[in-house]
Amino acid sequence: MTAPNELRLLPWSSSDGKPCYLNTDDKTGYMSRLADNIEAVQLGTAAELLEHASDTLNDQDTDPEDMRLLAKELTGSLRDVLRIATSRGHLLAVSEPHHS
Template sequence: MTTPNELRLLPWSGPEGKPCYLSTDDPDGYMSRLADGIEAIQLGTASELLEEASEALDNQGTSLDDMRGLVKELTGALRDVYRIATIRGHLRETYDPREPTC
């Protein structure tokens, strides 16, 4: 939830890796729901990769190339999760549940 006149950092990057922002005070708008859905997908992907990494570490037969590929995917997932944590931490800082919203 963003306050009026506040930009929401979106869970994807724009051209050249630059951050994308959304200006809206409608948390149920199309772009807000799209961003929420993408965040959910990114978190699900990270969870699956963590499980895959645990299995790969337990498997002595995992090749170096497979581990490198997994580390590359984990790096991307960690980047996504970090962005989501930043978004949500920022929202938590700007939103005071004790203050009326209407």
């Protein structure tokens, strides 16, 4: 079984907004693959949103409501990407051998 410090932070939260973790040694199991797929979708969405943001910011005729919506979407996407980076960084830290 996975040690407590090796839990995987999942790319979604509980219904009350708390982080969810996966406790498994099977990196090819259903939940691991589901998390990998959701992370891939979230990263793809972030890339598309970044391109959209660049276009929107370059458009002098963008109205304030569109900018507010863009900021809201970017905030959500940044939250997703940060969660992925945190999860992957933790996985790297626990999988690398410690050198003394």
